Amino acid sequence: MPPPTVDPWLASRRFGVVIDAGSSGSRLQIYSWKDPRAIQATEDAQVLSSLPTVEKGTREGDSWVAKVEPGLSSFADGPSGVAAYLAPLLEHARTQVPPSLQPETPLFLLATAGMRLLQPMQQAELLQETCIFLKRHSHFRIEDRSPAGPCGSSVRIITGEEEGLFGWIAVNYLMDGFKGSDEELTTYGFLDMGGASTQIAFEPSRQEREKSHDLMDVRLRLLGGQEIHHKVFVTTWLGYGTNQARERYVGKAISEYEANRDPPFGPEKEIADPCLPKQLSLTEYPVQPPASSSHSKKPHTLVGTGSFEQCLQQTAPLLNKDAPCAELPCPFNGVHVPTIDFSVSHFIGVSEYWYSSEHVFGLGGPYDVVQYERAASEFCSRDWSDILDEHQRSRQNGTLGGDGELLANGTVVSTGHWGDDVETSRLQMQCFKAAWIVNILHEGIGLPRIVDVGGNVTTEGEAVAQKAKDKGLGRPQFQSMDSVGDIAISWTLGKMVLEASKEVPPLSDSTPPIVDPIDDIPNTAHPTIKPIRPPFLDFDAIEDQISGHLPSSLTRHSLGFSPVGFIFYLFTVILFITTIYRLRHRIRSTVRRCARRKDRDYIALNYSMEEGHAFSSGLSTPSRPPSPPRTIFHFINPFRRASSFGSRNPHPASIVITSPVLRSGQSSPTHVSPHRSPLFTPSDFPSGVPGSPHFYTASLVSNGSVASLTSRSRNSSRMDLTSFATKQTIPRTSTAMM
Structure with missing residues (x-):
């Protein structure tokens, strides 16, 4: 195999x-x-x-x-x-x-x-x-x-x-x-x-x-x-593509018509539009009209007069060349563009530059302004009925050509050869789009107009390029293209x-x-x-989705701020305050425990001195017993309680344990939270004399309050603390000292 x-x-x-x-x-x-x-x-x-x-x-x-x-x-x-x-x-x-x-x-x-x-x-x-x-x-x-x-x-x-x-x-x-x-x-x-x-x-x-x-x-x-x-x-x-430029053009034409109409409230007439082929009538809805009057917001009928030269003049102001410019130069609409050296920079245009040149005029490729304007002028001046008839015939024949004309050696031999890819809407807007492209190229970015007297007699782009080369002009400064090879x-x-x-x-x-x-x-x-x-x-995006359900007085345009944003931040503040309120006892207990730490050390030292247990190195603060290790759950528990929101009893029952013996056969109950073990257990207490620092510290903790301890007399405190220890024989020397 x-x-x-x-x-x-x-x-x-x-x-x-x-x-x-x-x-x-x-x-x-x-x-x-x-x-x-x-x-x-x-x-x-x-x-x-x-x-x-x-x-x-x-x-x-x-x-x-x-x-x-x-x-x-x-x-x-x-x-x-x-x-x-x-x-x-x-x-x-x-x-x-x-x-x-x-x-x-x-x-x-x-x-x-x-x-x-x-x-x-x-x-x-x-x-x-x-x-x-x-x-x-x-x-x-x-x-x-x-x-x-x-x-x-x-x-x-x-x-x-x-x-x-x-x-x-x-x-x-x-x-x-x-x-x-x-x-x-x-x-x-x-x-x-x-x-x-x-x-x-x-x-x-x-x-x-x-x-x-x-x-x-x-x-x-x-x-x-x-x-x-x-x-x-x-x-x-x-806003400077062909469709949006047309919308601005229509709005401007309707506003000017309404401003100059005489009488102001007389019957509406048709508006002459040089950017449409002759006798083409379109009902236009002004998408972007200036708010001059209510009439300028209504649909108007525009009828084509088919003058490419007038169309060039009326579309040129749409470039907004007088807009403020933060950094020179600004070709149009106040947008900065570095100076273009067209002797070095040669441009290729795609999309609408190609469609508006090739699909109707057959002039795709190297650009010649004279030839282009001549083809556009001839197309615009034709009656719309003739253009529409030829378009129908071209669909039936399925043939391709230039602007409805089939040329052979520079001579028109037939008409009606637009291809199937040319829609009726393209033919309607072709005059306007051609004028807009010419203005963008020359009045906009500043492409020089190289005038060839009489223009070129061919629509073949390569022939135009060759002619430019023969004249020493080099490669074309601009050409429209759709593909290179396949x-x-x-x-x-x-x-x-x-x-x-x-x-x-x-x-x-x-x-x-x-x-x-x-x-x-x-x-x-x-x-x-x-x-x-x-x-x-x-x-803003969230509000836009619900603005239809809000009164006009509650929109951000009326209030001056976003109500949705205000509600979000208000909810955040309320949640924070609620959490702090739920943790108030824990926070207060923590603050008190930190504030009383020094008091506990001081009282433990006093009792040590009172019982006669001074340290060999002089009077110094006895060390506290080592704190039990704290796990992460020790810090999480308060937040878990705060997030429960009543799902558990906020004050659970205490667990009763038995403290060390006070007297023979007696014990004292001590209440400990069920969420944590007691700080000390009886096994942690030293078996030494009552004067031990560990002994007194544990007593203070089990008592639960420094204030309750200090409110007693010193004698009674001594008796309670002495009897709190396990049964031992107290040396006479200690008794004598007391």
């Missing part, structure tokens, strides 16, 4: 699994790479000077990706549904990664925009349910609990800045941006735009790096063990490149391990990025 053959592709292969828990769905992606230790033993120096090669987690096909809908954040009110939601993704990962490699395969679930919008307590509950499910139903490598979360860094919510950093790593990994000497800065900048926010991440010039204090340290390890370091600036503009540009890829880099053995044992950039932030008062850590108790 021939020996089993080893699959060359699986030999020394490592895997990594990451789940991107977005707002609309969760996408699982499986990546793989060769074990760096195996490569170090076989490859040449050229390979060792590069990063590990991260590939798809399957040899062929698209089974390295799986997706479920809706987003994880949709289970905020029912965390118990997380298990059934994630089960298909986890099962898919188990079928693709060999079982023998699963214990050493890291699995991450990193949540983004949707989870960031939840209340902290909702975030904590979802992360806890997710962690429990992944740990109990898989053998993948998942971290233990840490300050980062219930499963450490394996299950957590990442910030927009972290997305930008991981995206920056992915872009430069795919574009060979990490190759080259430190003197030749070749890294690409990264731009990402979604519906809610937009991010930028880039490595400033050497001069700017020396002046900047808010840069992130990105460390990666090459296959040879050498480390590369890059100082990267990253920031996020919340690998999509995604922040998840950047995360896996970082994980593969962590597995490369360092050149020295003293070299610190590679960590995520957010874990390399110095512990300062104002960190560059604040990681998202749902708190254990969040009173």
Whole structure:
């Protein structure tokens, strides 16, 4: 029987699994790479000077990706549904990664925009349910609990800045941006735009790096063990994604219309909107209107006029370039960004930059502002009915093209070629999104407008890039991309490149391990990025859940403080006072015992002197009898009693024991607490004369009160104490002395 053959592709292969828990769905992606230790033993120096090669987690096909809908954040009110939601993704990962490699395969679930919008307590509950499910139903490598979360860094919510950093790593990994000497800065900048926010991440010039204090340290390890370091600036503009920018635009348009309406209370008319194609009519609900009047909060009808130039002008104020700036320069909305040298820093845009360029205009790739604006102007000026008809025909034909036009050698040969992936909502908002992207690029971050008179006559991005090269402009300053080869540009890829880099053995044992950039932030008062850590108790979040059941006068907005927090602290104080009250007798007894210790020693000394038993070394304080050892239960008992709250009798019956003989045939009862043994027993008493220090100390303890002893006369005390001893013949010398 021939020996089993080893699959060359699986030999020394490592895997990594990451789940991107977005707002609309969760996408699982499986990546793989060769074990760096195996490569170090076989490859040449050229390979060792590069990063590990991260590939798809399957040899062929698209089974390295799986997706479920809706987003994880949709289970905020029912965390118990997380298990059934994630089960298909986890099962898919188990079928693709060999079982023998699963214990050493890291699995991450990193949540983004949707989870960031939840209340902290909702975030904590979802992360806890997710962690429990992944740990109990898989053998993948998942971290233990840490300050980062219930499963450490394996299950957590990442910030927009972290997305930008991981995206920056992915872009430069795919574009060979990490190759080259430190003197030749070749890294690409990264731009990402979604519906809610937009991010930028880039490595400033050497001069700017020396002046900047808010840069992130990105460390990666090459296959040879050498480390590369890059100082990267990253920031996020919340509310500057295409969807939220549109909401602000609609609110501003409605407010301006209401402010200028004549007469003020006349019938409402349609509002002209240059950012919609001609004759497109939409009823818009102002999500973010200024509180100028009640009319501005009602839905209004906007009708498109299809003017891209006017749309550019009316959306530019939304950048809020006049906002206060704490540290110059601030491109827009008062957010500081180091000066960008576009002759050195070249940017790649993903997500909305790609969709708004390629899906309708067919202009994805190297960016030419003249060609882009011309395509946008032609699209916006078309009648909506014509656009809609062509969209229907393109769905039937299933063909692809540019902005509804099929070009051959620069000539339009057919129309109606939008693909199936272009939705009607995309066509409705295309004019606005195109204008918003142009303003972000040029009026926002300051990308120069390189004007080519007449523009380009081709929509092929590579032709545009070649033309720029022919003119000596070098590589494009900006280009939109979706993938390189068969690998999509995604922040998840950047995360896996970082994980593969962590597995490369360092050149020295003293070299610190590679960590995520957010874990390399110095512990300062104002960190560059604040990681998202749902708190254990969040009173505002708890109150938000019950605010609907509270009168308006009891909300934190009316009171000026959180009533839930006040109740919590009040309960804590009441619990503390109750505990002290239950322990009051024990505390008072302890204080008295400490205060009377010196009195007992003094009285014992007086009786010793009275009986004629002075110490040979002069008058000195007799030593106390050794205290019995105290166990931990001696200190716990009072708290156990305090926590009983009436479950037991607080004053249990005393136990009666017999004291030493007073007279022949007589004994005296002594009451001792049932919770502890008496301090001394008859066997502890010395059999010597009544003047013994041990004898008198035991008598004081059994009597239970110093005051009762001192209230007697000295003669009667002497008689009682003398008769308290066992029967012995008292020497005459002692009697004579008395």
